[in-house]
Each structure stands twice: as C-alpha cells, then as structure tokens.
Amino acid sequence: MDAPSLERTFAALPPAHGRGFAQSWWGQAWLKALEETALDNAQLKAGRKLARAGAVGAVSVRPGRITAVVKDPDGTPHRSDVLLQELSPEEWDRFADVAIERAGHIAALLDRDMPPHLVEDSAAAGIELLPGIGDLEPECDCEAWDHCGHTSALCYQMARLLDQDPFVLLLMRGRGERALLDELQVRSVARTDAPQPGEAPQDAALEGVSAAEAYAEGDILPPLPALPELPSGPGLPPTLDTEVEPDAGLDVTAVEFLAAQAAAEAYRLLTDALAPGHELHAVEAELTAEEDAVRLAAAEPEAGVRNRLAAVSGRGREGLALAVRAWRFGGRAGLHILEEEWRPEGEALARARAALDAAWDEDERPPLRAAHNHWTVVDSDVQLRHGRDGRWWPYRKEHGQWSPAGPAAHDPATALAVASGSE
Structure with a gap:
C-alpha cells in the first residue's frame, strides 16, 4: 500500500x-x-x-x-x-x-x-x-x-x-x-489452529455444535454485555484541510458540512433509539430531497452551500428561509403545515370546531374566518393553522406573507396567544 x-x-x-x-x-x-x-x-x-x-x-x-x-x-x-x-x-x-x-x-x-x-x-x-x-x-x-x-x-x-x-x-x-x-x-488464528509440539493434528472432519443448538441451551452462553453509554455529543468528522489539492469540481466546504450534519443526524437517531418506549413509535418515513435540503439549511451553512440548497429545494432563497423557520418550529410537521392546505371534513371538522368552542368563553372568543384548515382572526394579522394530527400552529403575517410564529399547541387559544405575541 x-x-x-x-x-x-x-x-x-x-x-x-x-x-x-x-x-x-x-x-x-x-x-x-x-x-x-x-x-x-x-x-x-x-x-x-x-x-x-x-x-x-x-x-x-x-x-x-x-x-x-x-x-x-x-x-x-x-x-x-x-x-x-x-x-x-x-x-x-x-x-x-x-x-x-x-x-x-x-x-x-x-x-x-x-x-x-x-x-x-x-x-x-x-x-x-x-x-x-x-x-x-x-x-x-x-x-x-x-x-x-x-x-x-x-x-x-x-x-x-x-x-x-x-x-x-x-x-x-x-x-x-x-x-x-x-x-x-x-x-x-493461525497460531491457535497450529498443533502444539507433541500434539496430533486436529481431525478436520470433527463435527461442531450448531448455532441453533447452542442458543437452545441458553444457560451455557455468557451474559450479553451492557449497552455502551450514549456519547455526550456527535463525533467530529475528519477535516479535509490537507496540503493535497482537491479534485476539480469537489466542493470541500460542502463535503465537510455534509459530513458534520451526517454525524449530528446519526447521533440524533441513536439518541431516539435508546430512549424508553422507542419501539412503540412508528418508523419515520425517509425525507424527500426537498425536505432534506430544508433540514440541512436549518443548520446554517455558509452562503455557497445555502444557495445550492435553495436550488435543490425548489424554493429560492426567500422561500427556503421561510421553510427553515417552519422546520425549526416543528421539523417535518412544521414544514407540511406551511405548504399543505387541506379541508377538514366530517369528524376532523367536528373535532376542530369543538376545540375552538372550548378554548374561549363565548364572549371572549375572537371572530375567526375559516378557509380550509386556516382560521384567520378577522381584521388582524394572526392566524391558526390546523394540522391533521389535531394540533394548532400559530402564524403571523409579516411583509405581506404568512409566516410561522411558533411551535404547535394542542390548545388553539395558546397557539393564538403565541401568534399575537402575548406569550
């Protein structure tokens, strides 16, 4: 070598x-x-x-x-x-x-x-x-x-x-x-297998014990070691800063950023896997390329990498900034509520209306105008968005567009207080 x-x-x-x-x-x-x-x-x-x-x-x-x-x-x-x-x-x-x-x-x-x-x-x-x-x-x-x-x-x-x-x-x-x-x-291995002085060579035809039989006799097996403790944080990937010039077209800054984010994501997944009750949760669906671009952009890469992520996400720089804000408040769910408009019907609509009725006394409830899963306070710049999981997301109009104002809440009054800036 x-x-x-x-x-x-x-x-x-x-x-x-x-x-x-x-x-x-x-x-x-x-x-x-x-x-x-x-x-x-x-x-x-x-x-x-x-x-x-x-x-x-x-x-x-x-x-x-x-x-x-x-x-x-x-x-x-x-x-x-x-x-x-x-x-x-x-x-x-x-x-x-x-x-x-x-x-x-x-x-x-x-x-x-x-x-x-x-x-x-x-x-x-x-x-x-x-x-x-x-x-x-x-x-x-x-x-x-x-x-x-x-x-x-x-x-x-x-x-x-x-x-x-x-x-x-x-x-x-x-x-x-x-x-x-x-x-x-x-x-x-060679040293262990070699016959010692005075020993006859081992018979290659001797039969061993099958793994199934060994595991069936559990009492002869040593106990499994305890799981290693969770590290205090993700590891640091190796730097690419060497005296060797990178190949043409290789963006070293982008590669180092992706390596660091891969380590951070692996640490998050390991932390989740070791948490009590993890086996009761459904397996997360894989992120799409557009969603993953938003996740990476939320880690605040340098300008060149951020511009490339904006192109991959298909949102442009301003659209990516808005998506990153939604991601930071709620991850994938926060991104979906930003971009998805759906019409609650039947039982879903009944539950949404019941939550709104229970959130305020009759004389305190603000006037709301409904459009699909968006409830906007009349004559104001605040809005509630209802998710398919029953949570309410606060939104506020800024510079002429609706922007995420905070994380989701199960209580619409709490979410509206966040959107209004009173909490």
Whole structure:
C-alpha cells in the first residue's frame, strides 16, 4: 500500500491552556525524543507557546512524516514537517510475531493504550517503536536547520494526538490501523489452529455444535454485555484541510458540512433509539430531497452551500428561509403545515370546531374566518393553522406573507396567544 492511501488528517486541536501536552507515558517519550534532541531551548519554548495558543492547524499523518501549517503570532503561515524512520517489512514481520505473543497486547492497542511490555518486547527483537534522540527530523519552510518553533509546536501537538490514539505512532512507522489489526488477526488464528509440539493434528472432519443448538441451551452462553453509554455529543468528522489539492469540481466546504450534519443526524437517531418506549413509535418515513435540503439549511451553512440548497429545494432563497423557520418550529410537521392546505371534513371538522368552542368563553372568543384548515382572526394579522394530527400552529403575517410564529399547541387559544405575541 502506498503512503498517500495511509494518510490520516486530524482537525486542529483547541488551545492547551493549563495542561501538559502529554499525559500518557508514550506521549511523554515522544516529547523526550524532541527535547533531548533540540539544540535551542528558546525554540522549544517558542514551540510550546505556539501550540498552547492553538497556532497548529490540521495535522496530516502518514508513513514517515507528519505535516501541519503553523502560524506565527503575526499570522504568517509556515508548512512544517517532522520525519520519522519507517520500519522495514522484516521489522514489521518481527513486530507482528511479538504482538501476538501476549494476549493482552492486541486488546490494549484496541483500548488505545500502548502497553509497556509490547514496546520492551519489540525492542528486545530489535524494533524501536518509540523515537529516540535524533530520530525526529525537522523540515520547515522558515529554513531553520534544527528544530524551530514551528516544528517544535507540531511535535507538542502530536504528543496530544498520541495520547488519544497510539496507532498514530504506528502509522508514522509505516502501517495503518486496519491493515495491522487484520494481519495480527490472521496470525493469531493461525497460531491457535497450529498443533502444539507433541500434539496430533486436529481431525478436520470433527463435527461442531450448531448455532441453533447452542442458543437452545441458553444457560451455557455468557451474559450479553451492557449497552455502551450514549456519547455526550456527535463525533467530529475528519477535516479535509490537507496540503493535497482537491479534485476539480469537489466542493470541500460542502463535503465537510455534509459530513458534520451526517454525524449530528446519526447521533440524533441513536439518541431516539435508546430512549424508553422507542419501539412503540412508528418508523419515520425517509425525507424527500426537498425536505432534506430544508433540514440541512436549518443548520446554517455558509452562503455557497445555502444557495445550492435553495436550488435543490425548489424554493429560492426567500422561500427556503421561510421553510427553515417552519422546520425549526416543528421539523417535518412544521414544514407540511406551511405548504399543505387541506379541508377538514366530517369528524376532523367536528373535532376542530369543538376545540375552538372550548378554548374561549363565548364572549371572549375572537371572530375567526375559516378557509380550509386556516382560521384567520378577522381584521388582524394572526392566524391558526390546523394540522391533521389535531394540533394548532400559530402564524403571523409579516411583509405581506404568512409566516410561522411558533411551535404547535394542542390548545388553539395558546397557539393564538403565541401568534399575537402575548406569550
């Protein structure tokens, strides 16, 4: 696999006020390799200051190299790289053998932990995972010949990334997480299946136990683990801000916006799915392209993306703004009540009239003029719209058009108070 296909890009981290750059022992080992190599302590100090101020942009990590744009205090950008020797194929082969020697090695890596025994056993096999003195080689367009403030800042920021995920170090050494784990899995299975010294080979014709029989004997099965806790918020998608120019026609801003909204929508669906009683609710129908354009526009994208959504929705910019307002008050239902006009008849009409009669005393009820499912207060700029689900939506005339004034209510008097601005 070539290096570009292994590249990972991490969004710029927030300023590191009031904390060290490395909490893990392997992150501290990374910084030790930097600090014991650099010849100018003033440059290290400048790098720490830049990193703490959030001057390091998105960090691109690939085999043998990390890259970021680091800005001076005056805003001048500098492309900075730090190089680290990749492991050879033979060294990776020995590392894989070491990693499967102890059962806890792979489990620790999956928990985003770098077990000391794995590093020690690898070193004993002639494989240095962590960088040593002189292993972190700087390159910067400021043309410093040693670690400058920019490459130092990149290294300090890298220590924070290593704290979160030691696979980032293994990627610098030449192997991506998925490829490495797949290789370790294959070797582990082969090691388990291989006959031990003195053992006869297993008979391939031996019959196992069918899954149906195993599940029928429920008492022999281990209990299922508890469901993981709901995260505090949606995850952040990777940034596309790299030094590689995007393909012609690719709108990077739009793609990043869509990725962030996809993460937010996935989190909403997961939250709903874990809520008590979720199984009692009907499955939501899929949004149409026009409805989804309104949903996305409600997230306030930048102007270029908003203009494209206006075109997709078929509403134009002013129409989209009105639809977004309806969406924010009531989602899909709020959008439907904005655009759908229907005639209540029979039982639906009787229920609507009963709700209106019960909402006010006879001498307090405002004069209403009905047109389909719209009840407009006579000689005023307020209106009630009745939904098919029996709820009432407040509307107010603004700049000559009827606009949503608030969320739906089951009581028409409450909705009218919102439309009138008295609540």
